[in-house]
Amino acid sequence: MPLYRYALAALLGFAVNSAASESREATHYPLMLENCGVELSFDAAPQRTVSVGQAATEILYALGLADRVVGTSVWFTPVLPQFREVNAGIERLADNDPSFEAVVNRRPDLVAAQYEWHIGPAGSVGSREQFSELGIATYIMPADCDTKDNSTGGDGTRVAAFSIDSVYKGIGELAAIFDVQPAGTALIEDLQQREARAVEAARKLDLPQDLSALFWFSSPDEGAAPYVAGRLGAPGYMMRQLGIRNVIGSSEEWPTVDWETIARADPDIIVLARMDRRRYPMDDIAGKREFLQSDPVASQMSAVQQNHIVEMDAHAMSATMRTIFGLESLVAALESMSFDP
The missing domain is CATH 3.40.50.1980 (Nitrogenase molybdenum iron protein domain)
Structure with missing residues (x-):
């Protein structure tokens, strides 16, 4: 560590x-x-x-x-x-x-x-x-x-x-x-x-040094530029704690970034927000998964190809006490993944 x-x-x-x-x-x-x-x-x-x-x-x-x-x-x-x-x-x-x-x-x-x-x-x-x-x-x-x-x-x-x-x-x-x-x-x-327990559990996994991730909260419509986590918010905290690199460099809390840019960054892991809210069409977790599998650009990303997709309580992606629960769920998901050397 x-x-x-x-x-x-x-x-x-x-x-x-x-x-x-x-x-x-x-x-x-x-x-x-x-x-x-x-x-x-x-x-x-x-x-x-x-x-x-x-x-x-x-x-x-x-x-x-x-x-x-x-x-x-x-x-x-x-x-x-x-x-x-x-x-x-x-x-x-x-x-x-x-x-x-x-x-x-x-x-x-x-x-x-x-x-x-x-x-x-x-x-x-x-x-x-x-x-x-x-x-x-x-x-x-x-x-x-x-x-x-x-x-x-x-x-x-x-x-x-x-x-x-x-x-x-x-x-x-x-x-x-x-x-x-x-x-x-x-x-x-x-x-x-x-x-502390979550960070210690992650340390024992011996994760790759340059492991990268994208946190996708929602999108105003299917195929539209998604709302993704900037580097300094609650998801950024989780990634820093686990030594994971955020492929999004913006300081905005939830910037919109087009899928072509995200695909070029090619994250190793994609974390999807799971919520009951239905303000936007892509609040639906099933819609997110279907898009990743069917979109000609998004479907080619390494995380999609290797099924390194994690579902996380949307509220854990906000700066709340549930962020700790999100950290725990991310570590649990990493325990089931394998990464090429």
Whole structure:
């Protein structure tokens, strides 16, 4: 395993242990913190929360706060199995973007969002100012704004590599906001241990030095330039952890790249996003597979010819705690593959 990965693991371990240590202290209100460039103040733990984004929802559930969630929205995949029962009893405002009115009508004192483009300066649901005028606090998961410029529009552009620390930061801050620090500590430590086990399992595989991959999220239409993972987002993190080269060099979160360019790069592995969402025709995993097999250009790529195709939970490709689960699933898939020397 390259020395830089040992160093990275050590740094991550230090950061997580520090966050876990801090999260053991009880919250002293009023709590002040900066969140994605906005100063927040909480006089008490929120009692009614609406989540806009599956990542925020599942972290709240994992912290044992389902009884404080009064509405959810923006779902890509089914909720994690351990949360099915509690999730079934909470109103789903929308599968995709809810309206501003739908959120406000639930009378929340906090709106927790996964993406700044939902709750931000030009938020598709509403701006932070609009909610603030109604006395509603907003919290955006740091993974979507730390090391990221969302002013570019769309999914934004990473200005530095995504770090899993930003996910742990979000968990720790939500735990502090709700004064459930032991739950935050336990969740961070569990994810840290899973990450370390996945990286160690990959190290034992002795993968080729220049192994390359493409992460394909979706496409606006069959044959159209696909939305693929840039080098600095969550898929880039997974690839760096495992010593895999991303064939896409863009810093955009999900740039569109034509198939001719991808075919020339000829990735060794193609990772396909699997989701329930059907916003675009190629959200469908079966459609992705059929295209790769039938398209005269894509079908000639090494990954397709050798069936080095991996299906991954779409939500794991976003900067969320599920990214750790995606890392685990990628390692499991690599264990079943063979590569020419």
